[in-house]
Amino acid sequence: MKKVLEELFATVQDFRETVPGIDSQVNFADLNSSAVSAKKMVVNIITAAVYREIVSGGETDALSYLRSAVGNATKYKENIFEVLKKRKADGGDIYKYELEGMRRQYIDNYYNAMDSLIAELENFESWKQSPYYRLREKLRIKTAEEFDSLYPIDCSYLFFFRTTPLQREVLSDTIGAYFNRIEGREADFEDKLKLALALTVVALAISRFDIIELPATIRSLFDDSKASRNGQNEQDRLLALAESLMNKSSEILKSVDMALDESGTGDICTETSFARPDDKIYLMP
Structure with a gap:
């Protein structure tokens, strides 16, 4: 052999x-x-x-x-x-x-x-x-070029295909339901949801992949200050970037939630709404 x-x-x-x-x-x-x-x-x-x-x-x-x-x-x-x-x-x-x-x-x-x-x-x-190719057909972001237009990944085919399982995971867990909610209003919300999806996928990749598996654009963020770098600092900075991307994604989803609620029933469910049916609250005209 x-x-x-x-x-x-x-x-x-x-x-x-x-x-x-x-x-x-x-x-x-x-x-x-x-x-x-x-x-x-x-x-x-x-x-x-x-x-x-x-x-x-x-x-x-x-x-x-x-x-x-x-x-x-x-x-x-x-x-x-x-x-x-x-x-x-x-x-x-x-x-x-x-x-x-x-x-x-x-x-x-x-x-x-x-x-x-x-x-x-x-x-x-x-x-x-192949599994990676066939999985792509079930995703919302189907090409490396489209992903790159949402978040810079050096138009990396390798990174795109490596993250297709992550994209499927995110769609299954959270964001996939949003695409169902916007049926008939894709022109208003689809781009925002795809951006949130891309940000979440990159955040997961940063937290799960080795730094060498990330595109050069992302790796270059951690190439400076080599003299003072150590493994723990690098890991902390990676996790901080991942958290920042997740927060941006969450903000996008909240804005979509509010827009959908305002255009629907008018009821907006927020994190500060604690009213219960048994509360003795009366609204006077």
Whole structure:
């Protein structure tokens, strides 16, 4: 059985031309454990069937993007081990910010390759049978371009498809009911509800995904002040952003609630309304 990188690259030189920073002494066997993990990252999105179809389909743009995605993800995962090996071998060291910079560049390359790959897959029948693709048809925000118009995600196909289960969850739990309530008045409320939906999905992604799984636009918010950064501060800032987005979404839904109530019965249920049927309250003309 071929190792992961041998399946994608004819030679180590081909691998070096696709992925920057590869040592001249490296071989596929050294990288295989990281490559297996990288392949799983990709297969979890595009499915094993699509992966096999691309690999067996000859030289195509899809294969080039797949090579870049798996190769850069492999280097991202292997990078820390290479630093440790170098330190043990000759005492050489690397600054934390340099290591972070390299790893972020590899994950950027992976993201760009996956975005391009998924765009190519629109012509693959096997992709149209994948869970992520089929789930999209049940959603209110159906494309990465539409999502990006509501909240900037670098028009990332990867992030869009990664968050389709989150969008389904939000629709099922809360916002889906609002779309039923506005039937016949979509022109007035649909854009607002989609914005609330996008904000909630991004908030959930920020609180649940690793920072490397977020689009560059969001990750860049946490790239400053590297010298004073630590894991806890970064996590606190991520959660603060998630909370801010959730609050904005809640405000939008409240405004929709009020508008629907005012145009309907005129009864507005607010958090400060505590009247009960047994209250002795009389309204005088």
